[in-house]
Amino acid sequence: MPPALGDTLRVLRPAPHIRAFYDGRVPGVRLHSAAPNWLDDGAYEAGIASYAVINAGSALIYDTNISLAHARLIRRTLEAEGVRHMIVVLSHWHDDHVAGTAAFADCEILASRRTAEILAEKRADLESGDPPIKPLILPTRTYEGECGLAVGALQVRLIQVDVHSCDATVVRLPDGILLAGDTLEDPVTYVDEPGRLAAHLVDLARMADWDITRILPNHGAEETIASGGYGKEFIYATMAYIKKLIEISGEVKVNCEDLRSFAAAAFATGAVTYFAPYEAVHRQNVAAVRRAAGWRDAD
Template sequence: MVSTSTLRVLEPAPNVIAFYDGRIAEKRIVSPEWNWLDDAAYCLGIASYAVVCGTEALVYDTHISIDHARFVRNELERRGVTTVRVALSHHHKDHVAGTEVFADCEIIAARKTAEMLAQKEDSYRKSNPSISPLIKPTTVFDGDLTLSIGSIDVELRPLDVHSRDGVALLLPKSRVLLAGDALEDSATYVAEPGRLEIHMAELDRLSTWDFAAILPCHGDINRIAEGGYSSV
């Protein structure tokens, strides 16, 4: 089991819940030896999110472990949620490790994400810690996708920043952007340097979107708790 003792629940925007863990000096939750969870996720600090309206919720990423995902689902159910859907921001381990907990839910992903997960399934199973089983998306889309979570409109928008299969989540009424890993601490991390020109062009496209606050997956807990990073 992976400890969730340091996982904190935040409410950074109306109808948005953040489940934040990590970025605690000298704290590890898996082992003293190098592993992707401690050294490439927990040390950065990471949040998954849920957009909640009444009995419906859309979970944006399934967190860094089965135990974290179970915490998320239990908290949503405690709050009265009975219908859960999942949207994946991209295929990296720290965003899909908890998919097993949502195996009975609709799991939504961009086509590129579904393709990357199919390619990575074996290596993820062999990783430390292992991600097995990796539950595949049940709904795959191209281009933009608009959903309704209760009375809240949600826009899933492909964004080729950080990872070629990135998907940002925009709440157009509240002008809140859940940025995944496209923006971290309001900066941007280049995971695919060979595609830097595309990365930069996509950042230019992102700058034309209408949003006022940025909630990244990797960021400072206090900034996230206070409503995120400004768009300017």
């Protein structure tokens, strides 16, 4: 019998003022169903974290995790630490980041304008998915480009970037920590918009110019997140992988290399670590960019 939703959730402390709510990467365990579904295959197997930035009784909650049960646990944990004011920031519209919005229905939910538009467009699909996200609570406030936000006495900056998805929001903290959402993923990015890889590279290069000391992604290795996060090399590793995907998108025929071989340049940075379940992600990425380029490769 699978564990109940939230039973395997771990609370990590990558920095004194940050809590990471991490679940997944538990060998042999599925939470929702033996059949393919977004919760088990798209989030739990890969490992997923959502975050809270805490200051003076206030908290910024960056994404609401993979179920309502998870989100309720997050809220109870923060309340037990004395948090009384909460604001939710959504990194982007994907289901494993918005599944717990109903637990914060009485809070302000902030997202990029594009995230709000996509969630409104896809609300019926998300609420009837497997598992369903019902009710999905839509953002109550939006921004475009950049937005400053106070968390207690802490001033943070929300920045919209076109990486992984066109609506992504990352959060820069004044101490150099970056909450990266799905713009960076260990070991490799999941390609959701294969026609936009060149645009993703532009914004990754922009991120690399920022004064960043540590990076906290939503999908990554638990031990790295717990120890404070990734260095800026994480960005360069992601760029190396995307550049290789762009290269093969222009080739008439490609050999299907395994992840270790294909992403050798990314692994050489030392920023990311091989994780076998990402072999399937890599195969999907290659197929997606090849289809977007108009090739009809054999499965």
